[in-house]
Amino acid sequence: MNRHIIVATLLAALIPGLAAAGDSPSPDNAKVYFIWPKDGTTIKGGKAWVRFGLRNMGVAPAGIDKKFTGHHHLIIDGDLPPFDEEIPADKHHVHYGKGYSEGRVVLPPGTHTLQLLFADQNHVPHDPPVFSKKITVYVPAN
Amino acid sequence: MKILTISIALAALVVGGAAVAGDSPAAKNAYLYIGWPNNGEVIRKNNFRVWFGMRKMGVAPAGVEKPMTGHHHLIIDAPLPPMDEEIPSDKNHVHFGKGQTETRITLPSGTHTLQLLLGDHNHVPHNPPVMSQKITVTVK
Numbered sequence: 001m002n003r004h005i006i007v008a009t010l011l012a013a014l015i016p017g018l019a020a021a022g023d024s025p026s027p028d029n030a031k032v033y034f035i036w037p038k039d040g041t042t043i044k045g046g047k048a049w050v051r052f053g054l055r056n057m058g059v060a061p062a063g064i065d066k067k068f069t070g071h072h073h074l075i076i077d078g079d080l081p082p083f084d085e086e087i088p089a090d091k092h093h094v095h096y097g098k099g100y101s102e103g104r105v106v107l108p109p110g111t112h113t114l115q116l117l118f119a120d121q122n123h124v125p126h127d128p129p130v131f132s133k134k135i136t137v138y139v140p141a142n
Numbered sequence: 143m144k145i146l147t148i149s150i151a152l153a154a155l156v157v158g159g160a161a162v163a164g165d166s167p168a169a170k171n172a173y174l175y176i177g178w179p180n181n182g183e184v185i186r187k188n189n190f191r192v193w194f195g196m197r198k199m200g201v202a203p204a205g206v207e208k209p210m211t212g213h214h215h216l217i218i219d220a221p222l223p224p225m226d227e228e229i230p231s232d233k234n235h236v237h238f239g240k241g242q243t244e245t246r247i248t249l250p251s252g253t254h255t256l257q258l259l260l261g262d263h264n265h266v267p268h269n270p271p272v273m274s275q276k277i278t279v280t281v282k
Contacts, residue, residue, distance in 0.1 A: 035177060035193060051177065051195065058241025059201035061208050069203055069241050099200025099211050101243045 062097030204239030
């Protein structure tokens with residue numbers, strides 16, 4: 001009985017993992033990362049240009065269907081969304097559908113997390129999904 | 143006579159200036175720059191990464207016609223090409239038509255210049271052209 005529960009749990013853990021990806025393939029060596037800021041950076045005043053790094057894939061505006069391209073999404077103070085659907089567009093999920101490779105952010109004082117998630121022409125993450133490490137930045141009180 | 147010559151030269155410059163640009167409009171405040179290396183950087187290996195910085199315009203692969211987008215061209219050890227025609231494609235003019243925003247280049251030891259020039263879907267610079275500062279690096 002116990003064993004069945006374990007197997008069922010394992011299967012449940014595996015199946016969403018297998019399903020959770022969009023239709024657009026990404027190359028094995030694709031990498032998205034923060035050029036700036038680095039993990040642990042203190043941003044005085046909270047205003048910054050965040051520079052998006054991308055290797056072995058290209059940028060294309062939203063709506064453009066081109067293999068091994070996509071556009072950046074910046075997740076601010078949020079967790080990764082589901083990988084098999086469109087990335088939400090709200091203040092925690094900023095879309096750069098015009099093909100931008102950097103984004104201006106204004107963060108209030110406090111501790112914030114930033115993470116990049118690349119997605120295809122339909123704003124759905126690639127298969128496998130291409131996302132950066134989640135970094136933490138600090139904005140000191142004025 | 144001297145004044146006439148100067149006037150003609152100036153007129154040629156002005157007219158030339160007006161003509162040299164492609165058909166795709168650029169964002170007024172577009173800003174293109176080489177994020178790394180910095181101007182004057184001394185690099186201690188022949189193979190290094192260059193990243194492309196751009197603000198107020200977007201990247202699109204070659205062939206994709208979308209306003210206020212383009213793709214990067216890295217000019218190595220060469221002056222700017224004509225602004226009203228397709229950017230040449232050779233070892234001094236490297237195209238990033240897949241929408242890349244960084245690259246890895248190999249250069250022999252010595253002093254080199256690097257400059258970025260944005261091209262539209264047809265590899266022609268925008269109007270006005272969007273280019274970075276030309277930087278000099280030394281590879282040791």
